[in-house]
Amino acid sequence: MKPLIQHLRTASLLALAASSAAFAQTPIKIGEINSYSAIPQFTQPYKQGWQLAVEEINAQGGLLGRKVEVIARDDAGKPEEALRHAIELSAKEKVDVLAGGFLSNIGLALADHAQKNKRLFVASEPLTDAIVWEKGNRYTFRLRPSTYMQSAMLVEEAAKLPAKRWATIAPNYEYGQSAVASFKELLKAKRPDVEFVSEQWPAQGKIDAGSTLTATMASKPDAIFNVTFGADLAKLVREGNQRNVFPKTPVVSLLSGEPEYLEVLKDETPKGWIVTGYPWDQLDNKEHASFAANYYKKFNENPKVGSVVGYATMQAIFAAIQKAKSTDNEKLVTAMRGLKFSTPFGPAEFRALDQQSTMGAYVGKLDQRGGKGTMVQWRYADGKAYQPTDAYVKARRPADAMK
Structure with a gap:
């Protein structure tokens, strides 16, 4: 009888060892x-950023003794495509975490999916305030500084201008609407004497720069708050330069100091605009120097904001898995609240109350060097200093999202 018992024990141990080995071979899927x-x-650049992060963590042995694998999908800029992929990744690929999103409307769609399916979603890029406030939920965390936070950074500088009459130009969807609302609220709080005399809402990706500027300047603004980006920004700048609107009229502009856009503007970069951005070639902190060197070595090009966001997104997820010692979604949510993690901009953490990261942005002015756009007179604005009060958040975020 004893040999039989011993045989069963040996078989059990072998089965357990085989099971553990199989588990170790199963990758953590993002x-x-x-x-x-x-x-x-x-x-x-965003994709290259997260590829570098994954390569580095796997070279260190992965997480929890397992390799990290990222399964990427293209939503083509359409919320319905993003949702289709989210369902497929969760049901078929059995991913442990969902991440990504660029456009705010897509980010909100993925956040809703995360809530309904109790699946951790790390929103890397969507900037709308709603994703952590009005439509926030337990399972959604956001990495980049929000429209509120970046508007607060810019308002510090805008309030110093003598301008009283302001005009706004923003894409007519969630991100643009959120940014304008935050900028108006924050600037009026600092400067009760200002008034907003014009609001232009071009369709995202379809701006008629001529008619937009004609309508804007008809209101005789002292300054302009701009939220357009990408091809729309390039069209607006070109038209404004030709009409001598820029640099004659001061402009405060969200994201326009990012290399993604300055590389397109080149010698058309308008001087003196107050912007948020990323002066990658002028940073000397240790975290950024290491990241930039490794990024250049791998891709033979310099990093952009997208590169930083992709890299930092994965760094945050890795830190959460290490802290939770698990890929269980509920344990990950608990680990993410108050999580401290590293980014190329320096240390950051997720505020437990609204699950917004404290990762900051650089604020400065646009200029040209060698026929190319650059940032000057810049400073790093730590996101922690530009988040609203707890009371402000509690008034806007659903109570069940804070449990």
């Missing part, structure tokens, strides 16, 4: 959804 074909100027 499902990544982004607008790769629709907005390649940002998402291609």
Whole structure:
């Protein structure tokens, strides 16, 4: 009888060992959804950023003794495509975490999917305030500084201008609407004497720069708050330069100091605009130097904001898995709240209250060097200093999202 018992024990141990070995060989899967074909100027560097992060973690032995695998999908800039991919990645590929999103409307769609399916979603790029406030939920965390946070950074500088009459130009969808609302609220709080005399809402990707500027300047603004980006930004700048609107009229502009857009503007870059951006070639902190060197070595090009966001997104997810010692979604959510992690811009953390990261942005002015756009007089604005009060968040975020 004893040999039989011993045989059973040995068989059990062997089965357990085989099971453990099989588990170790099963990769940790991250499902990544982004607008790769629709907005390649940002998402291609973004993809390279997360590829570098995954390569580095796997070279260190992976996480929990397992290799990390990212399964990427292209949403083509369409919310319905993003949702289709989210369902497929969760049901078929059995991913442990969902990440990504560029456009705010897509980010909101994925956040809703995360809530309904109790699936952790790390929104890397969508900037709308709603994703962590009005439509926030337990399972959605956002990496980049929000429209509120970046508007607050810009308002610090805008309030110093003598301008009283302001005009706004923003794409007519969630991101643009959110940015304008935050900028108006924050600027009026600092400067009760200002008024907003014009709001222009061109369709995203379809701006008629001539008619937009004609309508804007008809209101005789002292300054302009701009939220357009990509091809729309290039068209607006070209038209404004030709009409001598720029640099004659001061402009405060969200994201326009990012290399993705300055490389397109080149010698048309308008001097003096107050912007958020990324002066990659002028940074000397240790975290960024290491990241930039490794990025250049792998891709033979310098990093862009997308590169930083892709890399930092994965760094945050890796830190959460290491802290939770698990890929269980509920344990990951708990680990993510208050999570401290590293980014090329320096240390950051997710505020537990609204699950918004404290990752910051650079604020400065546009100029030209050698016929190319650059940022000057810049400073790093730590996101922690530009988040609203707890009371402000609690008034806007659903109570069940804070449980």
